[in-house]
Amino acid sequence: MRQRWRAVLVRALRWAAWAAAYALGLAALVLAGAWVWWQKEPEARGTEVNALWARHQWVGEPHGDGEYRALARLLKENRITDVYFHAGPFEADGTVPPAKYRNARDLIEAMRRHAPDVRSHAYLGQIRVVDGKGVIDLDDPAVRERVLRTDATFLDLGFDGIHYDFEPIYPDDEAFMTLMDRTRELTRARGRLLSVALEQPTLLDAAQPVYKALIPRTGPVHYPPRPTARFLRRVADRADQVAIMTYDVHLPTQSLTGWHFARHTRATLELIGDRTTVFIGVPTYRTPLEWAETLPVALRGVRRGVDELDRPPKRPYGVGVYADWTTRPDEWARYREVWPPAGGAVKGA
Incomplete structure (x- = not known):
């Protein structure tokens, strides 16, 4: 009996060793292929x-004219056409206390003086209530109405648009789509823009029902709120701009990280770049x-993704730098070395 169990153990260890060797060999092939x-x-x-996503202090604290001039110079040098100035977050009831944006009007006036070609957006968001967990419940019509009234307040202050960043947003979120519809009505009536930040799209849409069935949507382990192709097209049809949060890759090599940025650049531009x-x-x-x-790896990956397009998209596209408060002068x-085209003036989207 003991010898039989020993033989079973030896076979199991042998199979485990073969499986480990196979997995390591496959990983090595993937790494080598990505490197090439x-x-x-x-x-x-x-x-x-x-x-460019910009820090809250621009709307929440006073600044001197020299600081505004320096900001305008940075935007012009780096061909930044749109700045998402953090102006929230929303309270649970859909409001933003005025004390949080007490400097917003001064900011807008300074931007008009020093950077008239740059659009300033009110960057607003909050943790979305999902399965009872979160801060703001977009399923509540009263909350959505207060969000819209808050949006109108920021447009009255002179912002060129509303930029939403609610997280998480899953592809079955009809309340979010309703809010997008209503916000589009508001921004277009005012001649302003609606933009939205979304997580990077799925690698495989067909896997989403499996995730939903097997993994909860809340808790330390949850299935990711990735937009499907259909959902991303629906959002694109409502928004003037879509910013894909392609970062937080967590891949171990530059080549794999670059492939990630290239893949999402190509897939996203092919899917909604005409919309x-x-x-x-x-x-x-x-x-x-x-x-x-790193920033250079991400930019190189985006450029590789553009290279792989069969044709350029019909609508403008570019990168969104996250964020102004973390970007060093050397970055x-x-x-400027690898991204903006040489020469030319800042152009609108």
Whole structure:
């Protein structure tokens, strides 16, 4: 009996060793293939339509004219056409206390003086209530109405648009779509813009029902709120701009990270690039895998993705830099080396 169990154990260990070797070999092939793919220098240059997420202090605290001039100079040098100034977050009832944006009017007036070609958006969002967890319940019509009244307040202050960042947003979120419809009515009636930040799209739409069935939507382990192709098209048909939060990759090598940015750039532009302006989000903050996920890697990946398009999209596109408060001068210098086209003036989307 003991010998039989020993033989079973030996066979099990042998199979485990073969399985481990196979997995390691497959991983090595993937890494090698990604490395070879990554070596080609991108041909595509960047664009003159780009966005920047900006810190809350711009609307919440006073600034001198020299600070506003410096901001305007940075935007012009880096071909930033749209700035999402953090102006929230929303309270649970859909409002934003005026004390949080007491400097907003001064900011807007300074932007009109020093950066008249740059659009200033009120960047508003909150943690969406999902399955009883979260802060703001967009399923409540009264909350949505107060969100719209808050949007109108920011437009009255002079913002050029409303930029939503509610998280998480799942592709079956009809309350969010209703809010998008109503907000579009508001912004278009005022001649302003509606933009939205969304998570990176799914790698495989067909896997979403499996995730939904097997993994909860809340808790430390939950299925990711990735937009499906259908959902992304629906959002694009309602928004003037869609910014894809392509960062937080957590891949171990530059080549795999670059492939991630290239893949999402190509897929997103092919899917909605003819419908709306698209910004591919690129990071400048420090990540746990900071040797792999850097601004130069992200920009190179975006350019490789543009190279792989059969044709350019009909609508403008560019990158969205996240964020102004984490971008060092040397990163802006590198950005200017590899992204904006040489010469030319800032153009609108």
